Amino acid sequence: MATRFILRRLGQAAVTILLIVIVNFLLFRAMPGSPDRILARNPYVSPQAIQQTRERWGIDRPLIPDQLVRYVGATLQGDLGFSFAQRGRPVTDVIASRLGPTLLLFGLGELLAIWIGLALGAYAGWRRGGPIDLIGNGISLILYSMPYFLLGMILLLIFASTLHWFPTFGMTTIGARFDSPVAYVADLLPHLTLPVATVALGLIGQYSILMRSSIIETLSDEYITTARAKGITEDRILRAHALPNALLPTVSLIAINLGYVVAGAITVEVVFNWPGLGTLTVEALSARDYPVLQGVFLVLSISVVLANLVADMIYGRLDPRVRS
Amino acid sequence: MRSTIRARSGRVLAIVGLIAVVLAPAMTTVRAAEGDLILKVGTDQEFSGLNPWQSVYVVDYEIFTLNYDLLVGYDENLGYTESFATSWTTSDDGLTTTFKIRPGMKWSDGEPATADDAAYTYQLVIDAMAGELTMGSGYIDGYLSSAGLKSVTATDPETLVVETATPTALLIPAYVPILPKHIWEKYSLEQIANAEADGFFANDPPVVGTGPYTAVEYEPGQFMRFARNPNYWGKQGAADEVIITHFENNDTMVQALRNGEIDYARGIGADAFDSLVGEPGITTVEGNANGYSYLTFNGYPKAIEGGGASTRAVADPAFRDALAWGLDLPQLVDRVLAGHGTPGTSLLPPFQAKWYVAPAADVQRSFDLAKADEKLTAAGYVKDGSGKRLDKDGKPITLRMTWPASESELATAAQFITEWWGDLGITVTAGVTEDETLLVDLTPPEAEPPGKANFDTYMWGWVGDVDPNSLLQPFITDEIGGSSDTFWSNARFDELFKLQGQTLDETERKGMLQEMQEIFYREVPNVPLYYDAELHAYRTDRFGGWQNQPLEGGTPLFQFGPLGYTLLTAAGEEPSASPSEATAPSAGASPSAGATGSPTGGTSSNTGLLLILGAVVAVAVVGTLVARRRGAKATEEE
Numbered sequence: 019m020a021t022r023f024i025l026r027r028l029g030q031a032a033v034t035i036l037l038i039v040i041v042n043f044l045l046f047r048a049m050p051g052s053p054d055r056i057l058a059r060n061p062y063v064s065p066q067a068i069q070q071t072r073e074r075w076g077i078d079r080p081l082i083p084d085q086l087v088r089y090v091g092a093t094l095q096g097d098l099g100f101s102f103a104q105r106g107r108p109v110t111d112v113i114a115s116r117l118g119p120t121l122l123l124f125g126l127g128e129l130l131a132i133w134i135g136l137a138l139g140a141y142a143g144w145r146r147g148g149p150i151d152l153i154g155n156g157i158s159l160i161l162y163s164m165p166y167f168l169l170g171m172i173l174l175l176i177f178a179s180t181l182h183w184f185p186t187f188g189m190t191t192i193g194a195r196f197d198s199p200v201a202y203v204a205d206l207l208p209h210l211t212l213p214v215a216t217v218a219l220g221l222i223g224q225y226s227i228l229m230r231s232s233i234i235e236t237l238s239d240e241y242i243t244t245a246r247a248k249g250i251t252e253d254r255i256l257r258a259h260a261l262p263n264a265l266l267p268t269v270s271l272i273a274i275n276l277g278y279v280v281a282g283a284i285t286v287e288v289v290f291n292w293p294g295l296g297t298l299t300v301e302a303l304s305a306r307d308y309p310v311l312q313g314v315f316l317v318l319s320i321s322v323v324l325a326n327l328v329a330d331m332i333y334g335r336l337d338p339r340v341r342s
Numbered sequence: 343m344r345s346t347i348r349a350r351s352g353r354v355l356a357i358v359g360l361i362a363v364v365l366a367p368a369m370t371t372v373r374a375a376e377g378d379l380i381l382k383v384g385t386d387q388e389f390s391g392l393n394p395w396q397s398v399y400v401v402d403y404e405i406f407t408l409n410y411d412l413l414v415g416y417d418e419n420l421g422y423t424e425s426f427a428t429s430w431t432t433s434d435d436g437l438t439t440t441f442k443i444r445p446g447m448k449w450s451d452g453e454p455a456t457a458d459d460a461a462y463t464y465q466l467v468i469d470a471m472a473g474e475l476t477m478g479s480g481y482i483d484g485y486l487s488s489a490g491l492k493s494v495t496a497t498d499p500e501t502l503v504v505e506t507a508t509p510t511a512l513l514i515p516a517y518v519p520i521l522p523k524h525i526w527e528k529y530s531l532e533q534i535a536n537a538e539a540d541g542f543f544a545n546d547p548p549v550v551g552t553g554p555y556t557a558v559e560y561e562p563g564q565f566m567r568f569a570r571n572p573n574y575w576g577k578q579g580a581a582d583e584v585i586i587t588h589f590e591n592n593d594t595m596v597q598a599l600r601n602g603e604i605d606y607a608r609g610i611g612a613d614a615f616d617s618l619v620g621e622p623g624i625t626t627v628e629g630n631a632n633g634y635s636y637l638t639f640n641g642y643p644k645a646i647e648g649g650g651a652s653t654r655a656v657a658d659p660a661f662r663d664a665l666a667w668g669l670d671l672p673q674l675v676d677r678v679l680a681g682h683g684t685p686g687t688s689l690l691p692p693f694q695a696k697w698y699v700a701p702a703a704d705v706q707r708s709f710d711l712a713k714a715d716e717k718l719t720a721a722g723y724v725k726d727g728s729g730k731r732l733d734k735d736g737k738p739i740t741l742r743m744t745w746p747a748s749e750s751e752l753a754t755a756a757q758f759i760t761e762w763w764g765d766l767g768i769t770v771t772a773g774v775t776e777d778e779t780l781l782v783d784l785t786p787p788e789a790e791p792p793g794k795a796n797f798d799t800y801m802w803g804w805v806g807d808v809d810p811n812s813l814l815q816p817f818i819t820d821e822i823g824g825s826s827d828t829f830w831s832n833a834r835f836d837e838l839f840k841l842q843g844q845t846l847d848e849t850e851r852k853g854m855l856q857e858m859q860e861i862f863y864r865e866v867p868n869v870p871l872y873y874d875a876e877l878h879a880y881r882t883d884r885f886g887g888w889q890n891q892p893l894e895g896g897t898p899l900f901q902f903g904p905l906g907y908t909l910l911t912a913a914g915e916e917p918s919a920s921p922s923e924a925t926a927p928s929a930g931a932s933p934s935a936g937a938t939g940s941p942t943g944g945t946s947s948n949t950g951l952l953l954i955l956g957a958v959v960a961v962a963v964v965g966t967l968v969a970r971r972r973g974a975k976a977t978e979e980e
Contacts, residue, residue: 052781104389106391185601187597301590
């Protein structure tokens with residue numbers, strides 16, 4: 019039953035997330051060191067004041083069960099604590115403010131990559147050995163193997179530093195004030211172009227290579243031969259028979275990729291100083307802002323779980339055998 | 343293929359969006375027609391926020407001195423100058439200091455700024471001291487607690503009387519911003535001091551201050567925007583606004599400077615800095631850092647159960663002195679800092695020109711392995727038959743050496759030192775340690791909770807204030823269990839430290855600091871490896887009047903107070919000779935567009951190209967749609 023299938027998968031996802039919360043707690047506590055020791059580097063802070071800070075942060079209490087219970091309880095209520103670096107800001111606020119830019123950047127990048135990558139892969143597989151296949155496959159391999167930051171830096175040097183077509187960094191021009199949403203979008207789009215292009219180019223290679231091999235495999239299936247025997251045009255065979263089946267493996271790849279949005283965001287965002295979760299992760303790492311890092315890890319792992327859930331659902335819809 | 347109308351319209355929308363992305367630059371209009379002159383500053387450091395007590399990094403100090411005035415400010419050579427106070431006198435017994443507050447001064451919101459505000463600010467620290475609290479990160483209140491602040495009174499709106507427990511040299515240089523009482527008094531000490539408290543006062547914009555600029559917008563982790571304070575008492579710079587932007591990627595910051603998207607960059611990496619040197623339209627500044635990187639020896643005098651140093655030798659000044667002869671400091675500057683720095687000598691950096699004393703020629707060490715070898719043998723550390731150096735217990739010396747992960751360049755230093763000391767028969771096992779772990783390893787039994795001081799040698803750095811006191815304090819005996827990481831103890835040094843903090847006569851104080859520096863150099867609790875350079879760069883096409891603070895060895899911004907900002911002038915209207923400017927298309931840009939210098943303003947000459955590109959995409963998309971529709975029709979026919 020479809021409902022039972024969905025409920026079961028939802029239940030599994032919830033359990034996984036709870037386990038992630040606990041592992042997340044243990045992982046960060048397992049790291050040696052204690053956040054209050056940095057205060058000791060300041061000659062003007064008294065030992066009494068350091069002790070007060072330990073009590074305030076609750077790190078004078080036993081790790082298990084006191085701190086664990088407190089952490090899981092707080093997390094379930096959406097309280098992830100306070101950022102060390104951005105003083106006085108709750109981690110949830112810090113992360114929430116960075117979520118939008120990342121979703122925008124990667125949403126657009128994924129959309130472009132899905133379109134172009136799948137089309138390119140399907141065409142290359144269909145016309146295997148043709149010029150598009152040879153060139154397309156070569157380019158795909160290069161793009162696939164190139165790290166995001168390198169691709170980003172190359173685009174930055176060519177289109178921002180040399181040609182001056184696009185700005186170097188940020189989501190909008192610093193210092194710009196916008197009278198209308200139109201003016202805002204007009205400033206946002208040029209800033210968005212290079213980062214989105216980087217994400218899209220990086221993914222196109224991956225998607226097109228997978229789509230190509232998937233199409234080639236499908237084309238050797240018997241029902242394709244049957245379709246040919248029926249006299250259906252080649253174009254129709256590709257569109258109506260080969261493509262839908264060849265899409266199955268790519269759907270799971272794409273859905274899983276969506277879960278890695280944050281992880282993938284890190285290098286692209288840092289190159290373009292894009293104010294998203296990726297830049298936040300690097301900032302939190304360099305500032306040793308553990309509460310924020312912990313929050314980002316949580317968001318990251320939950321999004322992977324959710325993406326897998328979505329992949330299952332879509333797969334179930336495309337291929338009824340999965341549901342039974 | 344199941345293709346509903348909704349799905350199709352979604353696709354069309356997506357396509358329109360994509361076309362818009364491609365065409366967008368051509369549609370961008372030139373902004374900043376308001377004519378505002380905006381100074382755009384890039385920094386490698388992240389903001390801690392707008393509540394000054396929470397300040398940690400240099401950029402935080404920069405922000406609060408733009409917003410607020412100190413009682414006493416700093417001039418172009420770091421001498422004292424009037425700020426919130428216009429003059430100050432200390433009583434003969436040195437216990438009472440009277441500040442005259444600038445008459446008729448106003449906060450940026452128009453409220454009068456008086457001695458009452460200063461008294462309120464200092465009283466916060468007295469209250470925190472009474473409750474054994476740190477205020478925020480403990481740096482700002484520390485200036486007043488170390489000065490022995492006892493009481494503060496505003497006897498009239500223009501007079502502030504401050505009493506200290508002992509005579510003190512630390513009150514005048516106390517780096518404490520004077521806050522508006524009428525804003526801050528609504529919050530409890532806990533809400534001001536504790537960033538995790540309920541109702542914490544983050545001091546969100548618009549900030550009310552007496553500084554030349556006040557923060558009007560803050561995007562955490564990204565940028566802070568300041569507008570001119572209309573009520574500022576002093577001369578104001580040409581910039582109508584100042585925007586400080588944080589860059590996580592150094593290369594991007596440098597590209598942004600090249601492209602004119604920012605005017606000033608702080609904290610540039612050595613390689614990027616070298617590539618900027620000599621570039622037209624850009625001035626690079628190599629300032630001296632007010633701090634140093636060091637190699638510390640674990641001087642803990644007793645054995646520690648399950649911890650401590652692996653050999654007693656590191657607690658012996660003669661051993662440390664000998665090893666310091668085995669360090670080629672100029673080579674470290676060349677190889678670790680790519681030449682951007684100076685070899686270390688004193689625990690006070692040469693930046694503190696008033697207090698720094700270079701070692702006398704007859705005691706100054708240089709790199710001399712033969713002499714190091716000789717000194718080690720003379721001190722009783724002989725080599726065994728296989729060439730291994732033995733400690734006084736007859737055990738071969740193997741020194742552990744580490745550094746914090748946040749200072750990755752020290753790995754290079756460790757490689758060299760391992761080799762040099764290896765030549766002396768001393769094995770060095772070098773490896774990086776995560777910062778937090780290292781901080782725990784450095785904790786001695788005296789600390790709370792107690793640690794085991796589990797290390798032999800390690801490298802890190804100290805950064806100072808204008809006053810030398812904070813750079814000296816980690817080496818006094820009382821700080822073992824606090825900020826001391828050498829566990830070195832010297833009675834004369836302790837005595838001088840106390841005296842210098844109470845001596846107002848600068849010549850007399852300098853004499854004491856000289857003796858302290860000599861003792862330090864002789865006993866080698868740590869070896870100052872080098873003074874890293876501050877690598878900054880700025881553009882000259884939009885602003886002039888850049889002036890280093892201090893004039894010798896300083897940088898224009900990110901020093902002590904807002905002086906650099908107030909000296910800026912608008913550059914002439916004539917186009918600059920910079921190649922990046924010359925190639926940047928200026929079509930469609932009004933003369934005032936120079937004020938933003940943003941490349942988005944100059945993209946219109948690419949409009950043709952982008953239109954063609956857009957047209958190609960549009961044709962491709964329409965073609966696909968038509969083909970799809972045909973395909974869909976065919977499905978129905980099948």
